[in-house]
Amino acid sequence: MACLGELTVEPLTADEFAPFGDVIEARDSSAFFVNEGQAQRFHDLAKIDVAADNGRPLISIFRSAPTHFPLTLHKIERHPLGSQAFIPLGNHQFLIVVASTTNNDFPDRPRVFLSNGHQGVNYKPGVWHHPLIVLNRTTEFLVIDRGGIGTNCDVSELNEKFVIEFPEIKRWLKPDSWLSSS
Numbered sequence: 001m002a003c004l005g006e007l008t009v010e011p012l013t014a015d016e017f018a019p020f021g022d023v024i025e026a027r028d029s030s031a032f033f034v035n036e037g038q039a040q041r042f043h044d045l046a047k048i049d050v051a052a053d054n055g056r057p058l059i060s061i062f063r064s065a066p067t068h069f070p071l072t073l074h075k076i077e078r079h080p081l082g083s084q085a086f087i088p089l090g091n092h093q094f095l096i097v098v099a100s101t102t103n104n105d106f107p108d109r110p111r112v113f114l115s116n117g118h119q120g121v122n123y124k125p126g127v128w129h130h131p132l133i134v135l136n137r138t139t140e141f142l143v144i145d146r147g148g149i150g151t152n153c154d155v156s157e158l159n160e161k162f163v164i165e166f167p168e169i170k171r172w173l174k175p176d177s178w179l180s181s182s
């Protein structure tokens with residue numbers, strides 16, 4: 001773990017992320033062969049939960065510019081009516097910031113996870129999260145979330161401001177996902 005000021009960066013694992021949703025990755029425990037052994041199916045990796053109030057699943061692509069650092073975390077959002085999944089198209093590490101909900105329905109102290117480049121995440125409905133935090137270069141993500149009626153985005157201020165300095169993350173980035181020039 002690295003310390004970001006008062007926050008620590010945790011490697012993204014299914015167990016640690018479980019309270020917030022699913023980690024989407026090619027886990028052997030979910031795999032079986034299909035197509036006469038020509039392909040492995042890493043099966044049923046995330047709970048896409050978008051049916052509330054007659055919602056329907058949307059598949060989109062986000063082409064997201066890299067985040068500028070130092071990054072001040074002050075706003076966070078949640079989607080009460082549906083889950084939201086982000087899967088990088090290619091080997092790209094990214095930062096995931098999530099928070100539990102306090103008894104008075106506000107975001108609690110955030111947790112920061114860094115993916116390994118071969119992982120996506122699926123936020124459960126209502127889980128506080130920061131919008132995509134992309135590192136190094138413009139990156140495309142497959143996004144699966146809810147379409148339909150209803151207000152599906154709450155935004156809240158964090159009760160304190162957290163700053164993430166890039167050098168505190170850089171040492172955790174794999175050389176192949178890090179442009180030395182930037």
Ligand SMILES: NC(=O)N[C@@H](O)C(=O)O
Nearest residue numbers: 077084129130131132153
């Ligand atoms: N606004 C939007 O579609 N994306 C956000 O919900 C996000 O989490 O990035």
Ligand code: NI
Nearest residue numbers: 077079084131
């Ligand atoms: Ni979102």
